[in-house]
Amino acid sequence: MRLPNFHASGFTFRFPSIAATPKSFLALILSLACTLSLGVDLPGVAATPSAKDKKQKPDPALKGLPITELSADEAILHALNRLAYGPRPGDIERVRQLSLAKWIDQQLNPNSIEDKAVEARLQDYPTLRMSTAKLIAEYPQPKQAEKQALRQARAQTQQEQRRSDAGAAASSAAQETQSSQTQSGGSDAQAATSTADSPQQSEADNPDKPAPMKEPAMEPDAAAKGARRRDALGGDPNNIPRALGEDSKRPRRIVAELAVAKITRAIYSERQLQQVMDDFWFNHFNVFAGKGEDRYYLTSYERDVIQPHALGKFKDLVTATAKSPAMLFYLDNFLSADPRAAQRQAMERAMRQQARYGRFGRPWPPRPRVNPQQGAKKNERGLNENYGRELMELHTLGVEGGYTQKDVTEVARSFTGWTLEKPRQYADFKFDDRLHDPDPKIVLGKKIHAGGMKDGEQVIDLLAHHPSTAKFISTKLARRFVSDNPPPALVNRMAETFQSSDGDIRAVMKTMIWSPEFWSREAYRAKIKTPFELVVSSARALGTDVDTSLPLVQWVGRIGEPLYQCQPPTGYSDKAEAWVNTGALLNRLNFSLALAGNKMRGARTDATSLLGVNASAEPKAALDRAVQVFLGGQAAPATVETLQKQLDNPQVLQAKLDDARKQVDLGVIAGLVLGAPEFQRR
């Protein structure tokens, strides 16, 4: 459904009197909206019987939704906090005008929403639109470039020596990928995580490591650089350049642009639910940017694998991730091979050679002059269970999903041959039959013997439709959107939808959203915001105009969730415990103060116009307004009371007397309210 222009433009915010608009005008808007709709059904209204049964209709804005315990304002705020990254100024009014159910329906059909404004903001980041091949070519590793030249020269010489048979091709691919993978590992991981916070240090430690948040070319001056270098542990997120340097061609720029784009979308995209779902699925199918070549693969992974399927069929999502270079590399499946493959190839090679040379009585072609034992060992690849295990444990069935170690091995065997072609040039998915284990496998009691690449596909089909998967995915979704420990009855209904809809993610979401549990009092503000959610929702609440979101990216890392830098395949936790700790809380508070106080580079925040110019004359009025704007008017009485006491502080009053223009720093008041316990939850 296309959004009428005046809705998108923040119309309601600028003219608050719109709340009193005559019904006929509202009807006109609605009819316009419906006329413009692209034939999208209004699902919840029709789909869920419980919605129909509701006799109570507390507010026309909530029509069609099973909302009984929340007021209209609360329900809209709740929706904006769960299905979006929190309200911008005026958003609550805007959704009320449209009706909540319609807003939700639009969000569930993101392509119906115009989103040109955010696309324009993303134009500044060219890597987002590049293919993996282009990224590798244009952003080479500094050392890699030299190595590559050397390797090419060497490979050429080797090729001249080597017979051009199939076995040789396979083993060279293996070698190339193996060395590229082992390059990375833990040290990179380490660097990347620490880098997110203090970019300088990793540069000092090892210039080869990814340091996505740092642009040396943009250093303002040498003195500042020196000062920062001394501040090795600090990593003040404000101490970074205004924009990504145009001249930087280092690979870390790729991940930096991904992170910047992620924040930009989350703040500005009208397709909010799409952004939330992208984040959810990326985290579910997590890939760590610090693992070797994955820094090149992630752009395509997010753009071509995660985003298109975020509200589609779960099986398509699993299949796309299984074939993605990012996942194949991250969980090592590209190295996995039938252990007998090398032997088999050697035998085939021998037979071919015999066929070619044998009958003419020529001498056996000379072997390469290496220790034969050593050579065999080197090119020999075996079964790697990494992907097989995580596919079941983390992507589909869940750790309690009822599989055994034997199943892990069988799944791994099924995926042998799912590998990469030229991982350091373009990294295309390739099924290499020569590496595949051709024997039948038994997975979860089912025989897998489709042959070749179909073995893996058959396993995906089996796993994607398994009841444990329905339960596991429903639980994770409900945990993200409802509460840390979601009601089992709701999870069961979602799992039923999952099963009956062939794993249709949108349908499962509808079941969840059109459930009373989603709108229950217990669920309201039950979730602690992740660092990413906190940063984005703050920028949205303040209506911050972000030029470069690099400082915001750094703050997200500083509060504990460095973007694209989650090393383990589990992804980041979606439970409160992971995010509530001393250091992180202090950083949350300092972030709020910096952003609201307009002290963040690349981001302009105008608390004065947001809270009303007149408010600065009267601290209490400003506070009331801030509580209204940022907390939906709902703060614990104790919070408001203590804040008011603070504002009675002689210092504040003194300032008021001295200078009529600067009576109360509204940035401080906004920062305090954004730092309140209430704003840490969504």
Add this chain to the structure above:
Amino acid sequence: MVGLSAMPAFLQRAVAATPMPNKKQLVVLFQRGAADGLNIVVPFGESNYYRMRPSIAIPQPKRGGRGSGSVLANPELNGDAAIDLAGFFGLHPSLAPLVPLFHKNQLAIVHAAGSPDLTRSHFDAQDFMESGTPGLKSTEDGWLNRALEAVPEENASPFRAVAMGPNLPRMLHGSSPAIALPDLRQFKVMAQAPGMGQVVEGGFEAMYAQTVDKALQGTGTETFEAIDLLRKADPAKYRPENGAQYPTSRLGQSLQQIGQLLKADIGVEVLFVDCGGWDNHVNEGGVQGQLSNLLRDLGQSLAAFHQDLGDRMENIVFVTMSEFGRTAKENGNRGTDHGHANCMFVMGGDVRGGQVYGKWPGLNDHQLNEGRDLALTTDFRSVLGEILTKHIGVADLKPVFPSFDNNPRKFPGLIRT
């Protein structure tokens, strides 16, 4: 101002300025990326070592080096060869600053140690070493946190367990409170508006003290207690003592801040720090090169820490670990691949230093793990188990390292009792 008048119990104790007598402290350093133990503590007595590492081996110590005492006096003299420790093992020359500590019995080495799990995945191996349950992925907390639980303390300081860095490592996850500190100097509320510092901090403190949100209230209280405590300790004024000079590297600076925390007497008991860059598959180098640079930083940092802390080292044990070692044989890129057993350093006043502990498995082809790596003879949990038992005072190791037989008779014996 609300909340500031009521002083928490631990703070009263701290302010009473009676540094807790004999309170023991533990510092854990994780070398992420799998450090090459065979080039760190070099088994120069093994001829196969030199056969397997033609381009990266560390040469044998020069004859007469140790005997003449020249090593002690001027270790740099041996800069192009291993520094003899005990006639069979030698330290990488870049670790020269540690040689005096070894000979003063402040530094012990355990060789062929590590996690028994055979995984060669950085991810898994680090996970296992931090959870303390090799092979078991479902463990949610870390051994260091469980160790704190084993010696519970009422009114524990918010600084009881500290990780230097932006995030809490797996090792410190668990029910015992622990904090991640990227930088001491920035551990405060930054008001952004002049003259508003007190108002802002007081406002936050009051809001969090009074919120009905249990989780946030607890954390908020801890946070403001910690801020207050650190302010009193005044980290900005800190100068290292005894002429210690920390490297300007991240590791060096982290260790300096650790020293600072320990000297502030604010109830610190365990500290965690990590350093990366050890995954040298390509051009690892020998006497010079990538590994050498990392070791120079490590050696200088550890030596500076020891010097700075001075007499306080009596109450401190410093232990290092890395997820696994590297292949005994060098690879085709003058580097090494993922291996198995490794070496651990244990430093401190309680340490019976001057020895290389552990049964040496040998480096002949048939003695190697899976035909390629140093075999493992000491489980890292028995090294840690001994430290936790004898130094920290953990009475029962079972909950700390479940399903591992940590019989004290099997301890390496590197901690004084």
